[in-house]
């Protein structure tokens with residue numbers, strides 16, 4: 665099969681299209697013919713081997729896993745001997761972050777625990793856009809942030825991959841949503857359902873009068889004291905991203921029960937819940953750019969600029 669591989673850490677140009685063996689699924693895996701893949705920040709972090717400490721798990725000198733790509737949608741080609749939930753031909757979507765990636769390829773072996781039936785109303789490209797970003801938003805809001813109806817919720821970075829799902833999910837759970845974006849993305853945030861918008865180029869949400877029961881910070885550019893200042897009494901902040909290692913460490917060291925770092929772990933249960941919300945018309949992926957399979961390095965380079973408006977996807981077949 666064809667796959668993008670990388671043997672050394674570096675920029676997107678390091679990726680090379682190569683002919684490699686098609687994986688064989690083990691007993692608890694499904695072989696998926698990949699029809700679409702999404703690009704995530706995790707891909708460019710793993711491609712560059714950054715932050716450096718991540719190489720302790722990615723591979724100290726060179727990457728252990730040579731095929732990137734965590735989000736896929738496609739068709740089941742074959743199933744392992746212990747798999748009864750799926751059959752060849754089923755349309756599925758999955759996330760491979762905790763299973764060695766491998767999605768930027770024509771086929772990938774996926775453990776059933778991170779696989780779910782694809783929402784019927786979505787194209788393969790739209791479905792591939794969902795797992796990493798939407799589950800991160802969901803877990804950040806519900807598990808870490810303890811989302812409740814009627815809360816005042818602020819989403820920092822509301823126009824990006826995680827943020828565009830977070831605004832819709834927070835609305836689906838009956839909260840009042842304030843979205844923080846740059847000027848050019850205010851209208852996008854409103855179209856996703858935000859009740860109020862804050863332009864970060866002119867207004868600092870942490871210095872304003874607003875107090876929030878829950879902040880989902882997808883950017884990770886704010887200090888812990890800034891986040892605390894914007895929280896209402898008893899409020900919580902869940903931080904998914906980070907703009908520097910110092911910011912990441914600060915949340916771990918100076919955070920606490922009220923300010924927590926999100927470590928999303930995608931499960932098929934989360935994907936099934938998202939499928940329900942999507943089929944109920946409450947959530948829909950917002951696609952920014954669509955690339956061809958051969959253009960995946962360009963898709964990663966675009967995402968790395970940090971200006972995506974929703975999700976960046978590639979059609980694989």
Ligand SMILES: NC(=O)c1ccc[n+]([C@@H]2O[C@H](COP(=O)([O-])OP(=O)(O)OC[C@H]3O[C@@H](n4cnc5c(N)ncnc54)[C@H](OP(=O)(O)O)[C@@H]3O)[C@@H](O)[C@H]2O)c1
Pocket residue numbers: 704705706796797800820821822823824825826827844845846847849864882883884885903904905906926927928929967970971972973974
């Ligand atoms: N912890 C986890 O499990 C997990 C999982 C997934 C992702 N993440 C992390 O979460 C972060 C967000 O991921 P993503 O997929 O949403 O990234 P993304 O799609 O690349 O986010 C880009 C968005 O960030 C916005 N942005 C940039 N600077 C901003 C600022 N100062 N204030 C507000 N918005 C700003 C941009 O909007 P403008 O153009 O308007 O500035 C753009 O819409 C990344 O750091 C990623 O590594 C973590």
